[in-house]
Amino acid sequence: MPFPNLLKALTALALSMLMTGCVTQQPYDYSAFKESSPASILVLPPINKSPDVKASYSVYSHITLPLSEAGYYVLPVAVVDETFKQNGLMNADEIREVSPQKLHEIFAADTVLYIDITEYGSSYMIISSEVAVAATATLVDLRSGKELWKGVARASTAEQQQNSGGGLAGILITALVNQVVNTLSDRGHEIAGIASNRLLSSNPVNGILPGPRARPTTPR
Amino acid sequence: MNLTRPTFFLAALMAAATLSGCVSQPQPLYYWDGYQQQVYQRFENTSSAEEQIAALEESLQKARAADRALPPGFHAHLGMLYAEIGKADQVQQQFETEKTLFPESAQYMDFLMRKFAK
Numbered sequence: 243m244p245f246p247n248l249l250k251a252l253t254a255l256a257l258s259m260l261m262t263g264c265v266t267q268q269p270y271d272y273s274a275f276k277e278s279s280p281a282s283i284l285v286l287p288p289i290n291k292s293p294d295v296k297a298s299y300s301v302y303s304h305i306t307l308p309l310s311e312a313g314y315y316v317l318p319v320a321v322v323d324e325t326f327k328q329n330g331l332m333n334a335d336e337i338r339e340v341s342p343q344k345l346h347e348i349f350a351a352d353t354v355l356y357i358d359i360t361e362y363g364s365s366y367m368i369i370s371s372e373v374a375v376a377a378t379a380t381l382v383d384l385r386s387g388k389e390l391w392k393g394v395a396r397a398s399t400a401e402q403q404q405n406s407g408g409g410l411a412g413i414l415i416t417a418l419v420n421q422v423v424n425t426l427s428d429r430g431h432e433i434a435g436i437a438s439n440r441l442l443s444s445n446p447v448n449g450i451l452p453g454p455r456a457r458p459t460t461p462r
Numbered sequence: 463m464n465l466t467r468p469t470f471f472l473a474a475l476m477a478a479a480t481l482s483g484c485v486s487q488p489q490p491l492y493y494w495d496g497y498q499q500q501v502y503q504r505f506e507n508t509s510s511a512e513e514q515i516a517a518l519e520e521s522l523q524k525a526r527a528a529d530r531a532l533p534p535g536f537h538a539h540l541g542m543l544y545a546e547i548g549k550a551d552q553v554q555q556q557f558e559t560e561k562t563l564f565p566e567s568a569q570y571m572d573f574l575m576r577k578f579a580k
Contacts (some may be wrong), residue, residue, distance in 0.1 A: 299505035315566035318535025350569035
């Protein structure tokens with residue numbers, strides 16, 4: 243056999259690559275989250291890193307649903323926004339600067355959720371009708387200052403029929419994508435809804451944990 | 463044979479029970495209706511406070527009729543809108559309702575009542 247050492251090396255390399263591919267994702271470490279056991283979430287206006295100015299309020303208007311259905315009290319986003327405005331804080335970047343102590347003093351929520359929108363709309367596409375929304379979220383305990391959870395999600399009109407997530411939620415989301423009416427003006431907003439639901443619904447793999455108001459799940 | 467009919471019936475009943483068990487999903491905790499759309503309209507300023515109030519009051523009635531709970535923040539949002547059109551008594555009522563339904567909101571509602579009560 244020619245090049246026996248090379249063949250051995252390549253085989254070893256291939257095997258090691260296969261092995262790392264087989265290693266499953268580390269389950270999320272929920273210890274800080276469980277210790278915190280929060281009941282309420284203050285969501286700040288999302289910081290927009292996309293070129294579309296509508297992104298922040300679009301996502302902001304969607305987040306109450308998944309977080310509330312997950313079992314948390316979510317402070318009313320429009321009222322929170324108004325409180326910041328009345329204190330001279332007009333944009334999301336300024337609001338992000340407010341100290342956790344100050345936030346806790348005014349809003350008295352157990353946690354704060356910071357959202358960054360990394361994609362919104364179709365501005366990155368050259369020849370495409372794809373509309374995508376992507377965001378990251380970080381949940382921080384306002385009492386201890388500890389980070390409890392971090393998440394990321396993306397939704398796009400280019401998604402295939404296959405269910406990307408798990409179970410019933412994934413099927414519902416896929417159905418929603420298929421039913422979306424192609425109204426160009428509001429497509430970003432509709433996709434933002436899907437992205438927000440993916441980002442902030444509770445799921446046992448890497449999503450937020452169910453909150454105190456969640457319906458207890460009865461095992462079958 | 464005498465065995466086939468009751469056996470068939472039992473099998474059909476079991477199948478129905480199994481199928482209905484698979485298809486059923488839990489109802490959402492809250493009655494969402496158009497609430498989040500109204501929130502977005504407020505942010506985008508695409509309708510007036512009065513129009514938004516009318517839409518939310520209609521949701522409120524529908525929720526009551528269906529015996530469903532309104533989402534966290536719904537009443538506080540409505541209270542804020544009432545404050546913007548100068549209906550002070552409605553403001554108080556909405557913030558107090560929010561506080562009663564969601565005690566987690568108490569401190570923030572007290573803060574708002576102090577600010578909005580002018």
